[in-house]
Amino acid sequence: SSSALSTGRTQTLLWLSQVLNAVPILLRIPGVAKKALPALKDFLYLLDNLLTEHKTTWDSAQPPRDLTDAFLAEMEKAKGNPESSFNDENLRMFISDLFMAGMVTTSTTLAWALLLMILHPDVQ
Numbered sequence: 001s002s003s004a005l006s007t008g009r010t011q012t013l014l015w016l017s018q019v020l021n022a023v024p025i026l027l028r029i030p031g032v033a034k035k036a037l038p039a040l041k042d043f044l045y046l047l048d049n050l051l052t053e054h055k056t057t058w059d060s061a062q063p064p065r066d067l068t069d070a071f072l073a074e075m076e077k078a079k080g081n082p083e084s085s086f087n088d089e090n091l092r093m094f095i096s097d098l099f100m101a102g103m104v105t106t107s108t109t110l111a112w113a114l115l116l117m118i119l120h121p122d123v124q
C-alpha cells in the first residue's frame with residue numbers, strides 16, 4: 001500500500017488537494033473537484049489501513065517502533081480524558097500531515113538534484 005502512496009500521480013493529486021484546501025474557489029474550475037477529491041479519499045483509505053495495521057500489531061510492553069506507536073501509548077494514557085488531544089481523529093490528521101508535508105517536498109528536491117547533476121556532470 002505504501003507503494004501506491006509513492007506514485008507520481010498520487011503525489012500530484014495530493015498536492016492539488018492541498019492547494020484546493022488553501023484556495024477553495026479553484027474547485028469551481030470544471031473537472032478539478034472530480035479529479036482531486038477521489039485521490040484524497042484514496043489517500044485517507046490507505047492511511048487508515050496503515051493505522052489499523054499499527055494498532056493490531058502494537059505491543060505496549062515493547063518500546064515504541066515509531067511515532068504512531070508513541071501516539072498510541074499517549075492515547076492509552078489519556079483514556080477517559082475528553083480534554084486530551086491524543087485521540088483517533090488527531091492521530092489520523094497528524095500522520096496525514098507528515099505524509100503530505102514529506103512526500104512532494106522530498107520527491108521534488110530529489111528530482112531537481114538529479115536534473116542539476118545531469119546538467120553538471122563534473123559534480124556527480
Ligand code: HEM
Nearest residue numbers: 094095097098099100101102103104105106107108109110
Ligand atoms: C526536502 C524536503 C523538504 C522541504 C524542502 C521542506 C520544506 C519545508 C518548509 C519550507 C517548511 C516551513 C513552512 C512554513 O513555515 O512556512 C516546512 C515545515 C514543515 N515540514 Fe518540511 N520540508 C521537507 C521535508 C519534510 C518532511 C520529510 C517532513 C515530514 C516527514 C516535513 C514536515 C514538515 C512539518 C511538520 C513542518 C511544519 C513545522 C512547524 O511549523 O512546526 N517536511 N517544511
